[in-house]
């Protein structure tokens with residue numbers, strides 16, 4: 086298999102990966118970045134971004150990621166198509182296989198592979214993507230001011246999203262498949278006492294309807310029970326909040342991950358337990374998952390990579 090040695094390998098092309106590439110490029114450590122399956126990352130699936138500082142009139146997700154990319158290229162980042170398909174982080178140089186056909190031997194690795202929102206798996210979720218279906222209330226909630234929306238899920242994320250949306254929308258339905266919420270007590274209470282939120286316990290969403298965008302959801306109440314009921318609920322927006330899946334599978338044998346698969350780093354830093362391997366952005370962030378926080382952690386990862394390489398150089402010369 087073809088082999089190539091690099092100083093700094095960045096895997097992923099969301100805000101974390103590109104920001105790492107900008108900083109690593111300016112630090113002269115010749116970053117090579119592989120874009121992954123979805124160049125530009127999750128943001129390219131949102132419409133407008135209005136909460137990233139520096140864009141007072143908002144910007145499209147793809148437009149912003151093109152700006153990030155251009156800035157990284159300007160400082161010499163070598164940006165390539167390709168997906169990391171295997172990893173060996175047992176010893177330095179770390180070996181990352183790209184597309185199953187090439188091995189990159191890297192002195193430092195910045196993992197910025199992101200996370201994917203989980204969806205129910207309904208064909209309608211794809212049909213209405215960007216047309217009423219979203220998995221990020223902070224990103225898209227603004228478009229539903231004074232409208233009616235539904236949030237699916239019963240965990241802390243769903244409650245948070247419901248509360249956020251309730252500040253914008255005229256009505257929020259929280260669709261919960263069980264007869265109770267999984268969320269923390271405080272979130273349960275907030276949701277239960279919010280005048281704009283109605284919790285639909287024991288409900289499953291089985292389809293969406295409307296042309297061209299969503300105008301309602303098909304619901305089943307108490308599925309499989311003698312009192313099973315099917316009905317349609319008019320809504321304008323359908324938000325998924327049933328969890329995220331971090332893209333960390335190939336690194337799991339070598340790094341600490343939490344029960345959901347998020348890479349565990351030293352608190353406040355992107356350092357993983359493998360020296361010279363850093364994790365930035367959503368793959369290591371179960372809490373915030375914002376473009377700005379991902380970008381900040383990408384910056385930290387590049388600074389750490391540069392320091393690590395300098396230390397290795399110094400130690401080599403001192404020997």
Ligand code: NDP
Nearest residue numbers: 205238239240241242243245262263267326327328329371
């Ligand atoms: P969780 O895994 O906690 O909850 C997922 C929710 O989605 C559950 O109610 C689950 O239902 C439901 N769900 C899963 N699959 C389906 C499906 N196919 N159909 C219908 N419903 C489904 O994920 P969260 O993202 O809410 O939270 C992840 C972690 O992050 C948690 O530890 C949480 O506490 C934490 N968090 C903390 C916050 C804070 O402290 N501010 C904010 C947000 C998250 P069921 O209960 O039936 O399994």
